Amino acid sequence: MYRIAVYVTPKKGVVDPQGAVVERALPALGHSGVSNIRVGRYITLEMDAADEKALETQVDAMCRQLLANPIIEDYRFEITKAGEGA
Amino acid sequence: MAGGSVRFGIVVFPGSNCDYDAHQSLSTFPEAEPYYLWHKDHDLKNADCVILPGGFSYGDYLRTGAIARFSPIMQEVAAFAAAGGLVLGICNGFQTLTEAHMLHGALRRNRGLRFICHPQYLRVERNDTPFTNRFEVGQVIQVPLNHNEGNWTAGAESLQLIENQGLVAFRYCDADGQVTDTANPNGATDNVAGIVDDKAGVLGMMPHPERVCESAVGGTDGRAIFQSMIDYIRGG
Numbered sequence: 001m002y003r004i005a006v007y008v009t010p011k012k013g014v015v016d017p018q019g020a021v022v023e024r025a026l027p028a029l030g031h032s033g034v035s036n037i038r039v040g041r042y043i044t045l046e047m048d049a050a051d052e053k054a055l056e057t058q059v060d061a062m063c064r065q066l067l068a069n070p071i072i073e074d075y076r077f078e079i080t081k082a083g084e085g086a
Numbered sequence: 087m088a089g090g091s092v093r094f095g096i097v098v099f100p101g102s103n104c105d106y107d108a109h110q111s112l113s114t115f116p117e118a119e120p121y122y123l124w125h126k127d128h129d130l131k132n133a134d135c136v137i138l139p140g141g142f143s144y145g146d147y148l149r150t151g152a153i154a155r156f157s158p159i160m161q162e163v164a165a166f167a168a169a170g171g172l173v174l175g176i177c178n179g180f181q182t183l184t185e186a187h188m189l190h191g192a193l194r195r196n197r198g199l200r201f202i203c204h205p206q207y208l209r210v211e212r213n214d215t216p217f218t219n220r221f222e223v224g225q226v227i228q229v230p231l232n233h234n235e236g237n238w239t240a241g242a243e244s245l246q247l248i249e250n251q252g253l254v255a256f257r258y259c260d261a262d263g264q265v266t267d268t269a270n271p272n273g274a275t276d277n278v279a280g281i282v283d284d285k286a287g288v289l290g291m292m293p294h295p296e297r298v299c300e301s302a303v304g305g306t307d308g309r310a311i312f313q314s315m316i317d318y319i320r321g322g
Binding site: 021071 | 149152185191192195196199237239240
């Protein structure tokens with residue numbers, strides 16, 4: 001069993017309205033010097049696979065087809081064997 | 087088709103909430119015959135036009151329109167459009183059409199993060215499409231907005247293509263038809279409110295024309311869009 005963590009963030013260069021608003025809110029709380037806030041999505045899943053390479057290809061396809069919208073979002077993912085690490 | 091009634095299939099997804107509005111408005115056109123299509127259907131039941139209505143299909147989970155795109159009926163809708171059928175996506179319907187790659191771009195969260203619900207001026211950019219033949223180019227119409235994710239954008243390549251091919255049908259403007267940033271309610275790139283595909287058989291728009299089809303509800307500017315579709319089908 002593998003654990004997969006997928007990180008989806010607004011594509012570089014694409015305006016992120018949520019990030020912009022959060023960035024403007026922080027100085028009001030006394031946190032100055034914060035820039036480039038991007039708000040995204042964190043998705044976790046578990047899958048069985050015989051081969052980690054094939055799993056990688058499949059997760060990449062899942063990201064492109066559904067989990068992220070490549071027109072406006074970037075994605076990356078991490079695969080760990082369940083029981084290892086976190 | 088001349089003389090016969092024009093069949094409008096309105097797709098109902100779980101979470102659609104403007105399907106009834108579209109049905110009601112279309113029923114005020116003597117030449118139109120509106121009916122509902124369930125998202126699990128595999129048959130458009132001899133539709134002349136398909137409407138993807140506004141709402142919150144699948145609760146807007148993941149991204150607006152992202153799950154609706156995989157509804158069984160969307161395969162039929164794509165095939166229908168490819169064969170020259172007319173497809174109009176309103177608000178959530180527009181979002182679904184971009185997720186299905188039937189229209190360029192994507193809809194992001196509104197600039198300002200507020201849900202927008204107010205009448206909006208639009209400038210008609212084209213009147214040579216099956217959806218806009220009743221308008222004049224440059225005409226200013228007023229159609230209500232009702233969305234949280236209407237901030238349309240596209241990649242640089244798509245933007246170039248869209249402008250080169252003139253795929254923008256409507257832009258946000260002020261009462262005088264000026265397309266300015268102040269008149270842009272949601273931050274959409276180039277004030278895009280609605281676009282067509284390269285054959286102009288598919289139109290997606292964030293504003294709700296089905297909500298301004300009877301003077302009792304505050305306006306009738308939306309009628310020309312449905313009348314254009316009816317004329318196109320009957321004349322075709």
